[in-house]
Amino acid sequence: MYIDGEWVNSQSGETRSIINPFNQEIVATAAEGNEEDARAAIQAARLAFDEGRWGTLAANQRGEFVYEIGRLIRRDLQELAELETLDTGKTIQESKDDMEDIANVFQYYGGLADKNGGEVISSPIPDSQSKVVREPVGVCGQITPWNYPLLQAAWKIAPALAAGNTIVMKPSEITPLTTVKVFELIEEIGLPKGVANLVLGSGATVGAELSVNQNVDLISFTGGIETGKTIMQAASQNMKKIALELGGKNPNIVFADANFETAVDQALNAVFFHAGQVCSAGSRLLVEESIHDAFVEALIERAKRIRLGNGFDENTQSGPMISAEHRAKVESYVQIGKEEGATLAVGGKRPDNPELQNGFFYLPTIFTNCTKDMRIVQEEVFGPVLTVETFSSKEEAVRLANDTIYGLAGAVWTEDLNKADFIAARLRMGTVWVNDFHPYFAQAPWGGYKQSGIGRELGHEGLEEYTEVKHIYRNKKPAPIHWFK
Ligand SMILES: NC(=O)c1ccc[n+]([C@@H]2O[C@H](COP(=O)([O-])OP(=O)(O)OC[C@H]3O[C@@H](n4cnc5c(N)ncnc54)[C@H](O)[C@@H]3O)[C@@H](O)[C@H]2O)c1
Numbered sequence: 311m312y313i314d315g316e317w318v319n320s321q322s323g324e325t326r327s328i329i330n331p332f333n334q335e336i337v338a339t340a341a342e343g344n345e346e347d348a349r350a351a352i353q354a355a356r357l358a359f360d361e362g363r364w365g366t367l368a369a370n371q372r373g374e375f376v377y378e379i380g381r382l383i384r385r386d387l388q389e390l391a392e393l394e395t396l397d398t399g400k401t402i403q404e405s406k407d408d409m410e411d412i413a414n415v416f417q418y419y420g421g422l423a424d425k426n427g428g429e430v431i432s433s434p435i436p437d438s439q440s441k442v443v444r445e446p447v448g449v450c451g452q453i454t455p456w457n458y459p460l461l462q463a464a465w466k467i468a469p470a471l472a473a474g475n476t477i478v479m480k481p482s483e484i485t486p487l488t489t490v491k492v493f494e495l496i497e498e499i500g501l502p503k504g505v506a507n508l509v510l511g512s513g514a515t516v517g518a519e520l521s522v523n524q525n526v527d528l529i530s531f532t533g534g535i536e537t538g539k540t541i542m543q544a545a546s547q548n549m550k551k552i553a554l555e556l557g558g559k560n561p562n563i564v565f566a567d568a569n570f571e572t573a574v575d576q577a578l579n580a581v582f583f584h585a586g587q588v589c590s591a592g593s594r595l596l597v598e599e600s601i602h603d604a605f606v607e608a609l610i611e612r613a614k615r616i617r618l619g620n621g622f623d624e625n626t627q628s629g630p631m632i633s634a635e636h637r638a639k640v641e642s643y644v645q646i647g648k649e650e651g652a653t654l655a656v657g658g659k660r661p662d663n664p665e666l667q668n669g670f671f672y673l674p675t676i677f678t679n680c681t682k683d684m685r686i687v688q689e690e691v692f693g694p695v696l697t698v699e700t701f702s703s704k705e706e707a708v709r710l711a712n713d714t715i716y717g718l719a720g721a722v723w724t725e726d727l728n729k730a731d732f733i734a735a736r737l738r739m740g741t742v743w744v745n746d747f748h749p750y751f752a753q754a755p756w757g758g759y760k761q762s763g764i765g766r767e768l769g770h771e772g773l774e775e776y777t778e779v780k781h782i783y784r785n786k787k788p789a790p791i792h793w794f795k
């Protein structure tokens with residue numbers, strides 16, 4: 311762990327084994343911190359903020375530090391990608407792509423740091439001057455999940471530092487490797503001590519302390535909805551600001567006039583990429599009735615051919631699930647789907663291949679004949695499981711698409727751009743893709759409507775999350791007003 315500019319073990323001396331989900335081998339031993347370690351890190355961040363070691367530095371200088379982290383990430387891209395694949399099982403190409411995105415995020419926010427200078431307001435009061443400035447919020451607790459370990463951390467670390475905050479980062483306890491490595495890079499660039507702190511450990515200990523501690527001004531969390539609710543409650547103790555990036559149950563709407571081959575190919579990628587462990591996975595396919603049979607047949611054929619395997623093998627198209635517990639959760643949803651009367655069209659079990667038996671693999675699975683009230687249609691499975699429903703009008707497609715508690719992302723496939731506009735305007739989601747699925751990048755905001763979250767990451771909105779807005783009013787000709795004569 312990295313606290314107040316020093317690499318430290320947990321105060322309790324406890325450690326945790328980090329497991330490769332492809333073969334269950336121990337790939338590292340990590341410090342296992344608890345509330346005490348979290349409090350030490352919060353204190354360091356508090357002091358660094360209150361003494362102004364960082365927030366009062368010229369914004370362009372802060373930006374240079376943040377940009378430099380991005381440069382070092384590119385320098386060490388191969389090593390970082392290998393660590394991410396060891397830790398998550400995702401393919402090495404996915405990990406390399408993640409690292410490129412991550413470097414871009416640091417360099418984007420490095421560039422944005424000094425472009426947030428505030429504005430002068432036209433004051434309606436004579437002889438006055440009015441300006442609005444943005445200031446850092448203070449000490450930020452940051453909690454990230456295991457599916458995109460470093461990417462989700464980057465979306466928090468880069469804007470928080472660029473805006474002048476100090477941070478305490480807690481990565482998922484099962485995938486800390488790349489975040490630890492990036493703190494080595496943070497040390498290498500010479501960030502003032504206490505500005506960026508890293509505490510490893512569980513959500514129930516370190517995460518809970520960050521959420522409740524009075525000295526944390528903002529908590530930014532990416533993870534599941536139930537954890538989000540717990541954090542929100544804890545954060546209310548001192549009314550800290552909250553930013554929540556939660557789950558999704560994302561519709562992928564395919565009209566009959568879409569390019570068939572492209573829509574099939576992308577529907578496959580929408581749901582089965584990274585074994586479906588993506589918040590914005592297109593796990594709910596809504597296909598126009600007239601092409602349903604042909605579409606599903608093509609999808610099943612392609613799903614059967616997905617090559618599962620070791621993320622380091624270049625022939626592998628998809629890695630394992632993250633853990634035995636998570637695979638068991640996916641299996642229980644498949645059981646629920648069967649009991650609810652959906653038709654299991656393909657998959658629905660673990661692969662037989664002997665070489666995959668030590669990993670947490672699960673076959674790409676498709677359920678047809680699904681209806682909107684089924685739990686497998688409504689709830690986030692977070693695995694390689696696709697549900698298929700049909701619609702026969704654009705209005706029905708919208709109704710079905712919006713009919714969950716989530717509102718993270720969705721896509722529409724059609725050659726008719728008026729129809730695409732109609733759908734895009736009505737989806738209650740933070741991101742809508744037209745004739746595409748999955749793109750996200752540093753320049754555009756990301757976040758959820760409804761129970762998919764609060765606030766936005768990325769884009770200039772992602773920087774603003776980490777600022778307080780202050781109105782400074784100056785009377786240029788102060789004089790008595792004699793109200794109280
Ligand atoms: N919206 C997005 O951008 C986005 C991105 C990635 C993942 N996700 C979501 O993340 C979920 C999967 O990730 P997960 O299984 O790691 O989620 P999770 O909620 O179980 O854990 C996320 C993080 O929260 C911590 N945590 C757990 N309990 C806590 C508590 N009581 N207090 C404070 N922290 C606590 C964990 O240790 C971990 O670091 C999915 O629901 C997925 O959709 C969302």
Ligand SMILES: C[N+](C)(C)CC=O
Pocket residue numbers: 457458461587588589590750
């Ligand atoms: C936000 N994203 C798509 C990178 C990861 C979601 O799990």
